[in-house]
Amino acid sequence: MVKQVIPKSLNEAVDYLYDGSYRVIAGGTDLMVQKRNTAETPPQFGENLLFAFNLDELKHVNKNERCVRIGSMTSMESILHQNDVPSLLKEVIQDIGSPAIRNLATLAGNIGNASPAGDSLVPLYLLDAQIVLISKNQFRHLPIEKLILGPRKTGINNDEIIKEITIPIQDFTKTQWTKVGGRQADAISKVSFLGAVKIENEMIVDFRIAFGAVYKTVIRSRDIEKDYKNISVSELKERRIEISKRYEDLILPIDDQRSNKEYRKKVALNLLNDFIINL
Numbered sequence: 275m276v277k278q279v280i281p282k283s284l285n286e287a288v289d290y291l292y293d294g295s296y297r298v299i300a301g302g303t304d305l306m307v308q309k310r311n312t313a314e315t316p317p318q319f320g321e322n323l324l325f326a327f328n329l330d331e332l333k334h335v336n337k338n339e340r341c342v343r344i345g346s347m348t349s350m351e352s353i354l355h356q357n358d359v360p361s362l363l364k365e366v367i368q369d370i371g372s373p374a375i376r377n378l379a380t381l382a383g384n385i386g387n388a389s390p391a392g393d394s395l396v397p398l399y400l401l402d403a404q405i406v407l408i409s410k411n412q413f414r415h416l417p418i419e420k421l422i423l424g425p426r427k428t429g430i431n432n433d434e435i436i437k438e439i440t441i442p443i444q445d446f447t448k449t450q451w452t453k454v455g456g457r458q459a460d461a462i463s464k465v466s467f468l469g470a471v472k473i474e475n476e477m478i479v480d481f482r483i484a485f486g487a488v489y490k491t492v493i494r495s496r497d498i499e500k501d502y503k504n505i506s507v508s509e510l511k512e513r514r515i516e517i518s519k520r521y522e523d524l525i526l527p528i529d530d531q532r533s534n535k536e537y538r539k540k541v542a543l544n545l546l547n548d549f550i551i552n553l
């Protein structure tokens with residue numbers, strides 16, 4: 275018999291999670307769809323459920339001089355109304371689902387779902403987000419790229435809950451977010467692209483690129499990025515074919531009902547090229 279609990283505090287939640295038998299439900303916008311029944315009966319869950327919606331301790335957004343901390347139960351819609359959240363993250367969240375979905379959906383759920391097409395993962399990779407996990411006995415901070423292991427696979431232990439997401443404060447001269455979906459709104463990404471640069475005196479001092487939905491996880495390569503820092507904007511533009519070739523090796527999309535791999539790869543590389551040429 276499946277148990278369902280609605281803890282009122284984080285302490286109570288981690289006590290329940292301790293034996294590893296509970297699944298956390300945040301907004302339920304992924305889980306309710308994954309477990310749905312076709313026979314118009316309620317979704318079937320084969321595991322105990324911990325509903326996190328009463329955990330007010332996880333609904334904060336705070337900023338200090340180093341970072342912004344977003345509580346894991348802050349809905350995407352309320353993140354959009356927070357001045358302290360980086361505008362780049364808000365721009366991406368604005369493209370997720372519809373207002374009804376965003377009022378329930380959380381960043382923690384997007385992370386926990388670990389879909390290659392999870393839109394918020396793209397800015398979280400690009401912005402060097404750290405995920406803070408808590409269990410009864412320990413705290414862990416993990417960079418997002420260490421936490422996400424592959425499609426629907428994360429390094430979150432059964433007794434852990436995501437407490438918050440921390441994002442270092444940083445600023446860019448130019449950013450470009452593009453989500454390519456089957457329609458303008460409420461679409462799952464076929465391809466997504468995020469580029470960010472910081473330019474000082476016509477020199478590239480920071481260069482970051484992230485792609486979504488074209489590999490098992492978001493693609494971000496610090497090795498490639500570092501080779502294009504401390505060069506002039508015009509040199510970066512001249513070297514864009516070489517940059518494109520280096521990313522081409524990393525972009526390994528799949529065919530599915532939304533798109534095919536040739537389209538995904540071509541569009542991803544075109545978006546990269548457009549970003550660089552328009553700097």
Ligand SMILES: Cc1cc2nc3c(=O)[nH]c(=O)nc-3n(C[C@H](O)[C@H](O)[C@H](O)COP(=O)(O)OP(=O)(O)OC[C@H]3O[C@@H](n4cnc5c(N)ncnc54)[C@H](O)[C@@H]3O)c2cc1C
Pocket residue numbers: 297298299300301302303304305306307326346347369370371372375378379380381382383384385386387391392393394430434435436437460461462463
């Ligand atoms: C109509 C529709 C449109 C959508 N559009 C988009 C879209 O445009 N882009 C996009 O990326 N996604 C989209 N989604 C998918 C979904 O809304 C997002 O992935 C959302 O972020 C999931 O958040 P949630 O809080 O509802 O997660 P839930 O369904 O509650 O949970 C998802 C997973 O995360 C785990 N989890 C949740 N919170 C925690 C926590 N605090 N600690 C540990 N594990 C946790 C759960 O156990 C589960 O495995 C859409 C879904 C629907 C139904």
